[in-house]
Amino acid sequence: MKGVVFVTPKEARYGFSLAGVTQLVVEAQEAEATLEKVLNDLASGVVVIDERLLEGMGEERLRELERRWYGVLLVLPAPSGEEEREGDYFERLIRRALGYHVRLK
Template sequence: MKKISFLTPGDAEFGFGLAGMSQFVCEKDQVEDRMKKIMSEADMGLIIIDERMMNGIDEGKMRETEQRWGGIFLVLPSPVKPAAEIDDYAVRLIRRAIGYHVRLKL
């Protein structure tokens, strides 16, 4: 049976580990080295990387590595949404009440 590993930043240190999963916490500049170590394990089949860790990694290089390795890389969406994606409660309430999007400037 193939194993699953998670690569996360320090703020998610206990998340997957508490669920009994293999989790590695590292800094963004350490991600590629950590991935190489994990990929060298013979029974590793899936590496899940927190989206916040992907800033320093070239996507083309990542795809090439995945093809050579034979396992799967999966990017886990960040639990923290950027400010632009957070919908203001008042705007949602107005939109629901009148059925129209109103832009408020405060």
């Protein structure tokens, strides 16, 4: 059976491991390498990565990793409460689903 893996920054270190799922706590500069490692692990079926860790990784690189992988890759929105970040997240979801950028007003 495939597992669920959460990749989070240290600010979220207590959340998901308490729920019984695998949680990897990483720094932003380690996020891309950790994500690649987890995606190459055959035991991973769903990988959830915190949005704050993706700031240094380009959208194209994330899409490339997602295309090469057979499982489900989810981006967990940052708990900042800022509307701008939330809008960015939803725009990214729509762009991924539709294949092009849509401006939300």
